[in-house]
Structure formats: C-alpha cells, structure tokens
Amino acid sequence: MTTQTEAEIFDRGYRRYDGERSGVGTAMRSVWLNSIQRALGLRRKFRFKIVPIVTILLAYIPALAFLGIAVILPSELVGETVDYAGYYGLISISTLLLTAFVGPELLSTDRRTGMFGLYMASPLTRTHYLTAKASALATVLFLVTLMPLLFLLLGYTFVGLGPEGFSNTMILLGRIIAGGLILSSFMTLLGMAAATLTNRQAFASAGIVMTLIASSVLANVMFEVAEVDDAVLLADLGNLPNDAIQRLFKTSEIIDVPSWQSLGALGGVLALLALIVIWGYQRMEVTK
Amino acid sequence: MTQPAAGVAEPPPSVISAAGVTKSWGTNVVFSDLTADVPRGVTGLLGSNGSGKTTLLGMLLGLHEPNSGALTVLGEDPAQAGGDLRQRIGYSPEHHNLPPDIAAHDLVRHVAVIHGLPKREATTRSSDALWLVGLGEERARPVGTMSTGQRQRVKLALAIAHDPALILLDEPTDGLDPVQRDGMLELIRRIGTEFGIDILLSSHLLEEVERIADNVVILNDGRVTASGRIDELRTGQGGMIAVIDNGVEGAIASMERRGLVIRAERDRLRIGGDLPPDKLADAVRDSIAENDATLRRLMPVQQTLEDLFLDEVYGE
Numbered sequence: 001m002t003t004q005t006e007a008e009i010f011d012r013g014y015r016r017y018d019g020e021r022s023g024v025g026t027a028m029r030s031v032w033l034n035s036i037q038r039a040l041g042l043r044r045k046f047r048f049k050i051v052p053i054v055t056i057l058l059a060y061i062p063a064l065a066f067l068g069i070a071v072i073l074p075s076e077l078v079g080e081t082v083d084y085a086g087y088y089g090l091i092s093i094s095t096l097l098l099t100a101f102v103g104p105e106l107l108s109t110d111r112r113t114g115m116f117g118l119y120m121a122s123p124l125t126r127t128h129y130l131t132a133k134a135s136a137l138a139t140v141l142f143l144v145t146l147m148p149l150l151f152l153l154l155g156y157t158f159v160g161l162g163p164e165g166f167s168n169t170m171i172l173l174g175r176i177i178a179g180g181l182i183l184s185s186f187m188t189l190l191g192m193a194a195a196t197l198t199n200r201q202a203f204a205s206a207g208i209v210m211t212l213i214a215s216s217v218l219a220n221v222m223f224e225v226a227e228v229d230d231a232v233l234l235a236d237l238g239n240l241p242n243d244a245i246q247r248l249f250k251t252s253e254i255i256d257v258p259s260w261q262s263l264g265a266l267g268g269v270l271a272l273l274a275l276i277v278i279w280g281y282q283r284m285e286v287t288k
Numbered sequence: 289m290t291q292p293a294a295g296v297a298e299p300p301p302s303v304i305s306a307a308g309v310t311k312s313w314g315t316n317v318v319f320s321d322l323t324a325d326v327p328r329g330v331t332g333l334l335g336s337n338g339s340g341k342t343t344l345l346g347m348l349l350g351l352h353e354p355n356s357g358a359l360t361v362l363g364e365d366p367a368q369a370g371g372d373l374r375q376r377i378g379y380s381p382e383h384h385n386l387p388p389d390i391a392a393h394d395l396v397r398h399v400a401v402i403h404g405l406p407k408r409e410a411t412t413r414s415s416d417a418l419w420l421v422g423l424g425e426e427r428a429r430p431v432g433t434m435s436t437g438q439r440q441r442v443k444l445a446l447a448i449a450h451d452p453a454l455i456l457l458d459e460p461t462d463g464l465d466p467v468q469r470d471g472m473l474e475l476i477r478r479i480g481t482e483f484g485i486d487i488l489l490s491s492h493l494l495e496e497v498e499r500i501a502d503n504v505v506i507l508n509d510g511r512v513t514a515s516g517r518i519d520e521l522r523t524g525q526g527g528m529i530a531v532i533d534n535g536v537e538g539a540i541a542s543m544e545r546r547g548l549v550i551r552a553e554r555d556r557l558r559i560g561g562d563l564p565p566d567k568l569a570d571a572v573r574d575s576i577a578e579n580d581a582t583l584r585r586l587m588p589v590q591q592t593l594e595d596l597f598l599d600e601v602y603g604e
Contacts, residue, residue, distance in 0.1 A: 014420065014483045017413065017451035021404030024371055030401045044389055114385040118446065121349050121379035122402045123371030286351050 024123050028132040031119065035136030038109075039102040051101045052140075059094040059144035060151065062087065067155040075161060084176065085249035087149055088183065088242055094144045095187055096209065096238075102140050103191020104204035106133050111284070112199045120286040130192075130281060137191055138184045145187075146180030179245040186241040186266070189273035196280035212238040230256040234265040241266060302360075303328055303454055303486045304348060306512075309357035311343060318343050320510035322357065326488065330480035332497030332518075333490040334597055335507035341490045342382065344507070345456050348488070349374055362453055375404050378447030378485075382458040384439050388432025392418060395431060396445050403450035410449070417445040421475060437468035444472070448479060454486045455479070461496060473500050498593040506597060514596060522591045527560035529553075529589055530572055535581030542575035558589065 036042075041049030110116040119129050153169075153176060156162045163169045194207040219236035222228055233255045234240065243254040243262050255262055304326035311319040318340040335341050346352045347359060350366035350373060359366060364373050387395060396414035401407055418427040421441040426434065431442055440460060447455045460476065461469045477500040480487040491497050497504060498518065505515040514521055527549075532539055540550050540557070548561040548571055559572055565588060576583050 014448075014479075015413075015416070015451075016484075017405065017409065019406070019409065021375060022406065023404070027402040027404070030398060034398055043391075043394060048389070109387070112385065113387045114381060114383050115387055117381050117383075118379070118399055119402070120351060121374060121377070121381075122399065123375045123404065124402060125371065128371075286346060 024128055027122060027124055028128050031124070031129065031132035032136045032139070035106050035133055036139055039105055039136065039140045052098065055094045055097045055101070056143050058097075059091045059148045062090045063148045063152040063155070066152060067159070070156065070159045070161055075159075084149060084152065084172065085179075085246055085251040087152065088145075088179065088245050091144050091148060092238070092242075095141065095183060096212065098141060098144055099137075099187040099191040100205040100208045102137055103188075103208065104195040104201040106137055107192060107195035108199050108201050108204050116284070117286050126281050126284075130277060134188055134192060138188045141184040141187055142180055145183040146177065149176045149180065175248055178248055182244050182248070182266075183241045186270060189270055189277065190237075193273040193276040193280075196277050231261060233257075234262065237269060240269060301327060303331075303362060304488065305358075305360045307358045309347075309354045309359050311340070311347065311352065311354050313343075317510055319354075322507075322510075322512055324505050324512040324515040326505060326515070327503055327517075328486050329502035330477065330487045330489065330500055331503040331505060332501035333488055333505050333507070334492070334494065334497060334593075337492070339507040340510065341507060342458060345379075345458055345488075345490060348456060349377060349379060375450075376453045378450065378452035378455040380443040380447040380455070380457045380460055382462065382490075384436055384463060386431045386439055386442060389430050391428050392423060392431055392434070392442050392445070393427040395442070396449050399446050400449040403452075405450050413451070414445070414449045417449040418442075420448070421445045422471070436463040437465070437472075440464060440468075440472060441475075444475065444479075448483075448485065452485060454488065457487060457489045459491055460489065461491070461493065469496070476500055494593045494597055504593065504596075518593060521596055522593070527558060527589050528565075528568055528572060529585070529587050530557045530559055530576075530583065531555060531585040532557065532576065533582035533584055535576075535579040538579035539575050539581040542578050543572065546571045546575060548572070548575075556585075 038044070040052045041047075110119070116129075120126070124132075150173075153162065153172065157169070163172045190211070191204075191208060194204045194211070195201075197207070198204050215235055215237040216239070219233050222232045222235075223230070226232075234257065236255075239254050240262070244266050246253050247259055247262065253259075253262065302325045304324075306322045306324050309319055309322035310317075311322075322344070333341050333344065343352065347354060348361050348366055350361075350368075350370045353367040361369075361373060362376060366373050393414055396417055397407075397410045400410035400414050405413065415424075415427060418424055421444050423438060423441050423445065426438065431439060434442065440463065444457075444460065447457065457476065461472050464472060473496055476487060476489065479485050480500070480502075489497065489501060501518060503516060504518050504521065506513050536557075543550055543559060546561075548559050548563075548568070551558045551560075559568065561568055561571070563571060569586065572586060573583075
C-alpha cells in the first residue's frame with residue numbers, strides 16, 4: 001500500500017470509446033443488481049452478510065422441518081399438517097427483519113454517501129432509480145416471501161404430498177406467487193417509505209418496526225376497549241397483507257370484514273406508501 | 289437498447305450556450321439573466337458563495353429546468369435531452385462522501401456501466417481511469433479507507449471513465465493540501481488538453497482557475513458579469529501603462545481632454561477610460577504626438593484574474 005505522498009501517476013494513456021452505449025434499461029439492471037449485492041452483503045466484509053443470511057435462513061427452517069417430518073412420518077399423518085397459507089405467519093419475523101435491514105440500506109445509504117447524486121447525474125431519472133431500487137428490494141424479499149413456499153411445494157410434491165393433478169398444482173403455484181407478490185410489495189413500499197423520510201439507517205429500521213407494532217396495538221386496543229366495528233382492525237398494517245393472502249388461499253380471513261374492504265384498505269395503504277416515496281424523492285435536491 | 293456512440297460526433301464550437309436564462313427557487317431569484325457562451329477547452333466557473341454555481345451545474349445536467357431563456361449543452365437542451373445528454377457528461381460533485389465499503393474499482397465500474405458502457409469495457413476503463421489519476425495500486429481498496437485527496441481522485445476517475453465529451457467538476461481541489469492540489473490541477477489540465485475532453489470547473493479559488501483554465505465565466509448577482517478567454521479579459525479591461533520621458537504634463541492634459549483617466553504611478557502613467565483597447569491606444573498616441581513628448585513604453589495592463597473578479601463582482 002502506498003501513501004498519498006508516494007502516489008505516482010503512471011501514464012497508461014487515454015483511449016476514446018467509440019463503441020455503442022447501452023440505454024437506460026441496462027443502467028437500471030445494473031442498479032438493481034448492485035443493490036441486491038449490497039443488500040446481501042456480497043463483495044462486502046463478512047459482517048455485512050450476517051443479518052441477511054440469518055434472516056433468510058430463518059425463513060427456510062420451518063420448510064426444512066416440515067419436509068423432514070414428511071419423510072419420517074406416514075403420509076396420512078403428514079397430509080393434515082400441509083398448510084401453505086399458515087406458512088406466512090412463520091416467515092413474518094424474517095420478512096420484518098429483512099425489510100428493516102435492507103430497505104434503509106438501499107435508499108438511505110445512497111443519499112448519505114452521495115451515490116444518489118451520482119445516479120442522478122447519469123442517464124437515470126428519479127423514476128428509473130426508484131423502480132430499480134423497488135425491484136431490488138422486492139427481489140431480496142422474495143427470498144423469504146416466495147422461495148421457501150416454492151421449496152415447500154417442490155419438496156411435498158417430491159415426497160408425494162403435493163396437490164393432486166396439474167391444474168391444482170398450477171392453482172397452488174399461482175397462489176404462492178401472488179401471495180409472495182402481495183407481501184413483498186407491501187414490505188417493499190413500507191421499507192422505502194421509511195427510508196425516504198430519514199438518511200439515518202437506524203431510525204428508518206426502527207420506524208418500520210414501530211409502525212407495524214404501533215398500528216397493531218392501536219387497532220387492537222380500539223377494538224377491545226372501545227368495542228368498535230371489526231373494520232378498525234384494518235388499521236393493523238401488519239395484518240393487511242396477511243389477511244389478503246388468507247383470502248387468496250381461501251382459508252379463514254384474519255379480519256372479519258368483506259373482502260372489498262380488506263383489499264381496498266390494502267390498496268389504499270400501498271398507494272399512500274408509494275406517494276410518500278414519490279413525494280419525498282421529487283423534492284429531494286441533487287446538486288448541493 | 290443501444291444508442292449511437294457518444295464521442296463520434298464532434299461537439300459544437302460552443303460547448304455550453306446560455307441566452308437570457310432565468311431561474312428562481314420560490315421567491316429567491318438565482319439567475320435573472322444568464323447569458324454566456326462557453327467554448328471548447330478548460331473553463332473556470334467563478335462566483336462568490338451563493339452565486340448559483342452549483343445550481344448552474346444542476347441545470348447543465350438537466351436536473352433543474354430554467355424558468356425562461358435558452359440553454360444548450362453539447363448542442364442539446366439539457367431539460368429535453370435529459371439522460372441521453374447526461375450519458376455524455378462526467379460529473380464530480382463537491383461533497384467528499386462516497387460509499388465507504390465499496391472498492392474504488394467496483395464503484396468506478398458501476399458508474400461507467402450506468403453511463404452506457406458494456407461491462408467488459410467498463411471494467412477495463414475503470415481500471416485505466418484509476419491508474420490515470422494515480423490510484424492504480426489502490427483500486428481494490430474500499431473508498432472509506434482513502435484520504436480526502438485520494439477520494440477526490442476517485443471522483444475524477446468516476447467522471448472520466450465513461451469517456452464523456454464534457455466534464456463538470458465542482459470544487460475538485462477542496463480539502464487537498466498544496467502538493468495534492470498541484471497534482472490534481474495538472475491532471476485536470478491534461479484531461480482538458482491532451483484527451484480532448486471539455487471541462488467546466490467550478491471553483492472559488494481564483495489562482496487555480498487562472499492556472500489551468502483557458503476561459504472563465506464569472507457569476508454575480510444572478511448574471512454573467514464577464515466571460516471569455518482569460519488572456520483577452522485580463523488584457524482588455526485594465527487600460528494601458530505608458531512611460532514618457534518629456535512633455536509629460538502636456539500629454540496628460542491632452543489625454544484628459546480626450547476623456548481618458550490618468551493615474552501617475554512613480555515614473556509611469558496608468559491610463560484608463562471607457563474606450564475599447566485599440567481606441568485607447570490611438571488616443572494615447574495622438575496625445576503624445578500633439579505635445580512632442582517622448583514615449584519610451586506603451587503596454588496593456590495585465591490584470592490578474594483576482595483583479596478582474598474583484599472588478600466584476602465588487603466593482604473595486
């Protein structure tokens with residue numbers, strides 16, 4: 001290693017580049033890929049890999065346990081325990097931890113380290129940038145909201161406990177993908193909205209966790225103490241995507257309201273979170 | 289999607305052109321009438337704090353739209369051309385923050401890729417750019433472990449790796465010690481002259497702009513108060529120095545009748561006035577001839593950039 005005073009400029013010449021240049025799509029893909037690498041701690045020191053690895057592994061442990069049981073126990077006993085919709089409850093902690101860690105890492109860090117300014121001085125616009133970042137965060141979240149269930153479906157199918165027939169398999173596959181999309185979309189926008197409001201990663205992470213806890217406490221206290229309508233439980237933000245997923249899998253809903261109310265509330269919250277992100281980034285100064 | 293190569297077409301004679309540009313942030317008027325042509329080469333952008341230098345760089349990148357007036361960069365309207373234009377521009381921001389845990393080479397390569405270079409080309413060129421700025425041996429080091437001087441060099445590598453036609457440098461020597469500053473200025477000059485990349489250098493340090501820039505744009509009070517080649521501006525604005533042996537009083541009286549302003553400085557006269565330089569010289573010559581005075585020397589005053597800046601900004 002040389003010090004600054006020992007640094008020497010070597011003349012390797014300078015070549016002009018006359019080849020073709022790729023467009024915005026390639027630039028967005030590069031930001032997407034770079035963000036996923038950053039979120040997972042790839043090409044970074046080991047300490048940056050610990051949280052993502054642990055939280056992702058946590059989401060696969062129940063699936064591994066269920067498949068282990070399926071291999072050991074007779075199939076007629078195991079068949080009753082197959083519950084794809086119930087798996088979303090088992091991954092809720094992993095999903096929350098991963099969102100709280102990765103969301104601020106992908107957005108707040110860019111602003112704090114000046115990367116956002118460098119991106120805006122490139123062919124990317126704010127819309128391109130946010131789309132690439134949202135895609136990256138959703139992709140990382142798929143590792144806990146989608147992949148474990150696909151792994152479970154594959155494993156059960158392999159040991160002869162999968163859905164009967166091709167069409168039932170496709171229906172279940174569609175529900176798993178849709179469930180992963182609903183949960184990932186909600187957590188992606190929640191993570192991005194929190195990260196938009198502060199440059200401090202710790203504050204954003206705490207904000208994500210506190211928002212879910214506070215909304216749950218508030219909704220349940222109002223429901224229990226004030227004895228108001230079940231619709232007040234729609235204010236429990238953490239339950240909104242799970243309720244939609246339970247309805248998707250046609251199991252018993254979590255919140256006892258008509259589907260249009262539950263899905264409307266989820267859509268409204270998603271729109272509000274997206275507006276916070278767009279509003280925050282529209283008024284963000286770049287060259288300062 | 290691929291696009292034609294940048295750098296194939298020769299840039300127009302004026303790299304940047306502004307005509308009657310206005311810009312306000314709410315009630316705060318940043319530019320009331322910005323008019324200037326920036327030719328090819330290295331150009332210094334001077335102005336006191338708050339004069340709008342950084343806002344102008346943002347407008348050149350198409351990040352802020354003018355309220356009115358016409359602005360072109362490399363022959364295109366930045367607000368309309370947007371990303372296509374930014375692909376041909378390199379930008380080095382003022383702040384020293386860069387992602388601390390990313391290796392310099394990875395960072396430069398990533399920025400080159402988002403400017404449209406194929407990954408393999410970006411890998412090669414980012415390595416070359418880091419060698420060029422003197423960080424070849426350090427390219428695998430995380431940026432956060434580097435000194436301020438090294439981070440300034442990384443920013444310069446970020447600006448040149450994708451082979452832009454124009455580079456915008458915002459205070460590129462900020463935080464450097466004198467030795468590092470010399471090295472950086474030498475490097476910028478070399479990029480602007482040998483590599484054929486046009487440079488707009490925003491700085492508040494007059495001495496460094498004077499040292500490496502061919503042209504200057506001075507901003508003050510929302511307007512361009514002076515712009516052009518530095519050597520012409522220095523020569524044209526300062527009047528003339530005359531050394532006269534005899535008939536001095538008569539010559540001074542004749543000059544004053546012609547509206548010239550005379551100030552005696554030891555054995556020489558400093559002559560100014562509202563006339564353009566060639567008319568001023570004619571007036572001095574005629575006044576001396578009328579009085580049969582003996583003229584030993586007549587030369588234009590060479591102002592420093594500091595004199596020029598103080599004249600334009602503070603009217604001193």
